[in-house]
Each structure stands twice: as structure tokens, then as C-alpha cells.
Amino acid sequence: MKINLLTIGTRGDVQPFIALGKELSSRGHHVTICTEDAFKDLAEKNRLSFSAIRADYADLTQSEEGKNMLKGNPISIVRQLKTVIYPMMEQMLDDIWTVAQDADAIIYHPKVFGGYDLAEALHIPAFIAHPVPVIAPTRHFTNPVLPFAMRSGTLNRASFKINRLLTASFFSLVNKWRHETLGLSGKRSVFKDDSVLNGKHIPVLYGCSPSIIPFDQQWEGHVSMKGFWFLDEDAWTPPPELLHFLEAGPPPFTVSFSSMPLRNPDHILNMLQQAFKEAGQRAILLTGWSGIKRTTDSPHIFTAGSMPHSWIFPQSRAVIHHGGAGTTAAALKAGKPMIICPFSGDQPFWARKMRDIGVAAAPLKEKKMSVEAFVSRIHELVSNHTYSQRASEAAALIKKEDGVRHTADFIEEKLEEKTPAT
Template identity: 90%
Template sequence: MKINLLTIGTRGDVQPFIALGKELSRRGHHVTICTEGSFKDLAEKNKLSFSPIRTDYTHLTQSEEGKSMLTGNPLSIVSQMKTVIYPMMEQMLDDIWTASIDADAIIYHPKVFGGYDIAEALHIPAFIAHPVPIIAPTRHFTNPVFPFAMQSGTLNRASFKINRLLTAAFFPLINKWRHETLSLPDKRSVFKDDSVLNGKHIPVLYGCSPSIIPFDQQWKGHVSMQGFWFLAEDDWTPPPELLHFLEAGPPPFTVSFSSMPLRNPDHTLNMLQQAFKETGQRAILLTGWSGIKQTTDSPHIYTAGSIPHGWIFPRSRAVIHHGGAGTTAAALKAGKPMVICPFSGDQPFWARKMRDIGVAAAPLKERDMTIAAFVSRINELISNNTYFQRASEAASLIDKEDGVRHTADFIEEKLEEKNPAK
């Protein structure tokens, strides 16, 4: 079966889809991943066909507009997206239609506006997929797009309605495309539930662990959440300098802000250097897109643009990170305690959740970062063995799961229901 995976965004939005696509390909399906061109090598390295979407999130996140969006609240983001991303979305809609016109089924990230419409136009099965439990309403927790948690089950469930509002700014573009390209008569609107197609709920695929996030029994039958979607990174070869650093002392902290641009990277680097010096800890700093330079004079800190989390986290003492879903999952899998510095999006959700399950010190937002704050949290982790114990327990639970395999089972079951063998 020809299955197209549609996703855009940062590596955290793409890598889990590649892991899922790799499993589906192993089962004999012809899988094409449609995403930003910078992920072509990663997709083809994992034996997937690739079709580019003309978006450039790397460039966008480094622009002033992109930095403002990444650190803003959801409503301000929508306001800026309308002017900054609108042209990109026009290209994206054209690209995903061209790539998917002969697909037998599609699996799409909600950021890929148009996945719903393509499934409707082609009359093919569709799945909505996300590494964060952000789609199906539940009373168990607040929609992760909110920077705070509500205590009411009713309000929690209602909070998921904001998803439609966040898409509403693009309905004029989508409806124009629906009419002119897909020849669909009805229009999308904020009053139409886009999790329902032809009167039935679109199956939802969550790439996260039911050991960490509670599975709502009301989801049973139309939501799959059976574990994180990890992509094996066994073939990565570390540079000699990194191996020498690791061998020269005790396990270091690993620090990563990933795709989050810091307001003052030099100041943050100085704070981290001073904090690790005062606490007597070593550190590996992954600069990513944070703006921090890749060189430092400190003999106790090794800097690199990136290192696969699956390789470095198990060799770390603890992890300080931004709270992205993929980074959080990798730290959990490695059994490492954390300090989460949430910026935007679902990051406050993961920061709260990690604190609640006892694997993380109190969150530290960028505006609250000081040398003293870093020192306090580093000392809290290394002096309290409970964090390490809870992290080890979480890793043991996750190790028993096989999210990619079970999600692929769910997909094939649903496809069989749609197209039973004759």
C-alpha cells in the first residue's frame, strides 16, 4: 500500500514520523515522507522515499519574526503566522497534493494544513499523528498548547476546542485551494470539526508513552498511544575529541535548547559556565539553533552543534533542556533526571509533567535564568537520589513499550477495516 507521511517543523516534528515510516516500510508498504528538504538525507538514510515541501523552518526560526513566534503565546503566533507563513503554506498545499495524488492512505501532522482535505478529495483513509497528545479531547489534562494547567475536567476537555481557532486564520487560503485545486464544494470553518471525516472520527496516532501520559479510556478504538516513536541512531560515530572528554572525568550534564533561539546567547553561556564551575560539574553543551557559539574556554565544558540524543543522554549524568517532546522522550528513555527550561508550545506541559512524576527539578524559564538559579537546580539534582530513582523507574517502563511497532499494528488494523481482504 502507498502510504504518505506529511509533516513539517523542527526535527522533533519529523524524526518520529521517519521512525514510524521506517516500520511501515519494513512491513512491505511503500512509504513516502513529505517534509522540508533539509530532512531528505535522514529520510533516505532510513530507506524512505522522499518528497520535499517548500518550507524552510530553519531559516524561519533564525529570523526575527520566527524568534518572536517561537517565544510568543498561541494567539500572537497566529497573528504573525498569517503574514509570515501564509506564502509558505500556499507552496506547502501544492506540494503535498502533488506528492499524494496517487497515495492509498495518508498520515498527517496537524501543522500540515491540507491533509484532511486531500483524504476527503481522494476518498482514502487518513490518520492524524502527533508526538504530543494535543488532538483528542480528554478530561485528564489540559490541552498541551496552553502554558498552564486547569484543575477542572470539564475545562480540560473544552480546552481542545482551541485547536480549531488556531487554524482559523488559514481557512480562506485552505478553502480557496479546496475549491480551485481539489474541486471540493464545502468550506472548512471553525464550526466544522476537522477530526471527523464523512461522519467518522479520523484515527489519531500519538507518539508518546501511556506510562507517562494517562490514556483516556474514552479514546479506545480511535486513538493509539502505545509508546514513544524512537528512531535508532546506532550508526553515529563520535569524534575523538568527544570520546576524550567523556573519558577524562565523571559523566557530564548535557545541555540542549535545540531549536529555541535565546534572547542573549552569550549571557546564557556565561551563566552556565559559572554554574557548572560553582557546582564542580562537567557539561556537554549542544548549541543547536540557540545562538550560542560552539567554542568555549572552559575545560569542563565541551560544545557541539548537535549529538544524537540517543547516544549522548545515556552517557550523561542529567539533562538540562527546553522541554521539546522528542528531547523529553530521549531523556526519559535514558533514565536521566532533568531541568527543563520551557519556552513555548507544548514545552511547559512537559515541564509540568516531568516535575509531577518526580524526574525533574522545578522548571526554569528563560526570564528567570541566573547563575544562582542554575546552581540551585544542578545541586538539587545531584544531592537528591530520588530524581535518579524516579528517572530509572520511568526508563524501565518505557523500555517495555514498543510504540512504533504497536502504532503500525493499529494503522494496519484500521486500513483492513477500510479495505477488508476479499
């Protein structure tokens, strides 16, 4: 069966899809990953077909406009919609239509506006997939896209309706495409539930762990949440200077803000250098897209652009990170306590959840960062062994799961239900 996986965003939005695609491919399906060019090598390295979506998310996040949008500035978001986002979305819609026309099924990230419409136009099975539980309503927790948590089950369930409001500004663009390109007559609107197609729920695939996030029994049958979608990466060879640093002292903290651009990266770097010096701890700093320079004159800090979290986290004492779903999952799998510095999106959700299960110190937002705040939390993780114990317990549960395999089982079961017997 030809299955297209459609996703855009950061590596945290793409790598789990590649892991799932790799499993489906191993079962004999012809899988095509449709995403940004930046991930072509990763897709082809894992022996998957690749089709480019012209959505330069990486370039956008590094631009001044993108940085303002990631900071959650609503004025900037509205201002940039027509000048930056709309042209990118128009290209994306054209690209996914071109590649999907011979697909037997599609699995799409909600960021790929148009996945729902493709399934409607082509009359093929569809799945909505996300590494964060943001789609199916539940009483158990507040919609992770919101920066706060509510205690009311009724309000929690209602909070998932905000998803439609967040995409409402794109409906005119999508509806024009539906009519002119797909030949569909109906319109998308805030009053239409886009998780239901032809009167039936579109199956939802969550790439997260039921050991960490509660599975709502009302989801049974149309939601799969069997575990994180980890990608089994090839063996990575660390550079000699990194090995020398690791061998020269006790396990370091690893710091990674990944794709999040810092407002004042030089100031944060100086702050981290001083904090680790005062705390008497060593650190590996992965600069990513944060804007931090790759060089530092501190003997107790090793800097690098990036390296596989699956390799470095197990070598670490603890992890300081932005709270992205993929980074959080990798830290949990490695059994490491955390300090989470949430910026936007679902990051506050993961920061709260990690605090609640006892594997993380209190969250530290960028505007609250200080040498004293970092030193206090570093000392807390080092002196309170409960954090490490809880992290090890979480890791033991996660390692028993096989999220990718069980999710693929769920997909095949649903496809069999929709395929007439011959």
C-alpha cells in the same frame, strides 16, 4: 500499499514520523515522507522515499520574525501571517497535493494544513499523528498547547476546542485551495470538527508513552498511544576529543536547547559556564539553533553543534533541555533526571509532567534564568537521589514498550477495516 507521511517543523516533528515510516516500510508498504528538504538525508538514510515540502521551518525559526513568533508574541504572529507564513503555506498545499494523488492512505501532522482535505478529496483513509497528545479531547489533562494546567475535567476536555481557533486564521487560504485545486464545495471553519470526516472520527496516532501520559479509555478504538516513536539510528562514532572529555572526569550534564533561539545566547553561555563552575560539575553543551557559539574557553564544558541524544544522554549525569517532546522522550529512555527550561508550545506541558512524576527539578524559564537558579537546581539533582531513582523507574517502563511496532499494528488494522475483502 502506498502510504504518505506528511509533517513539517523541527526534528522533533519529523524524526518520529521517519521512525513510524521505517516500521511500515519493513512490513512491505511503500512509504513516502513528505517534509522539508533539511530532512531528506535522514529519510533516505532510513531507506524511505522522500518528497519535499517547501516550508523552510528552520530558516523561519532563525529569522528575527521567527524568533519573535516562537516567543509567543501575538502581535508579531499576526503581523507575519500574510508576509511570511501564508506564502509558505500556499507552497506546502501545492506540494502535498502533487505528491498525494497516487497515495492509498495518508498520515499527517496537524501542522500540515490540508491533510484533512486531501483525504476528503481523494476518498482515502487518513490518520492524524502527533508526538504530543494535543488532538483527542480528554478529562485527564489540559490541552498541552496551553501554558497552564487546570484541575477541572470538564474544562480540560473543553480546552481541546482551542485547536480550531489556533488554525482559524488559515481557513480562508485552505478554503480557497479546497475550491480551486481540490474541487471541494464545503468549507473549513471553527464550527466544523476537523477530527471527524464523513461522520466518523479520523484515527489518531500519538507517539508518546501511556506509562507517562494517561490513556483515556474513551479513546479506545480510535486513538493509538502505545509508546514513544524512537528511531533506531545507526551506530554513531564520537570524535576523539569528545571521548577524551568524557574519560577525563565524572559524567557530565548535557545541555540542549535544540531548535529554540535564545534572546541573548552569549549571556546564557556565560551564565552556564559560571553555574557549572560554582556547582563543581562538568557539562556538554549542544548549541543547536540556540545561537550559542560553538567555542568556549571553559575546561569543564565541551561544546558541539549536535550529536545523537540516544548516544550522549546515557553517558550523562542529567539533562538540561527545552522540554521538546523528542528530547524529553530521549532523556526518559536514558533514565536521566532533568532541568527543563520551557519556551513555548507543548514545552511547559512536558516540564510540568516531568516535575509531577518526580524526574525533574522545578522548571526554569528563560526570563528567570540566573547563575543562582541554575546552581540551585544542579545541586538539587545531584544531592537528591530520588530524581535519579524515579528516572530509572520511568526508563524501565518505557523500555518495555514498543510504540512504533504497536502503532503500525493499529494502522494496519484500521486499513483492513476500510479495505473491502476480495
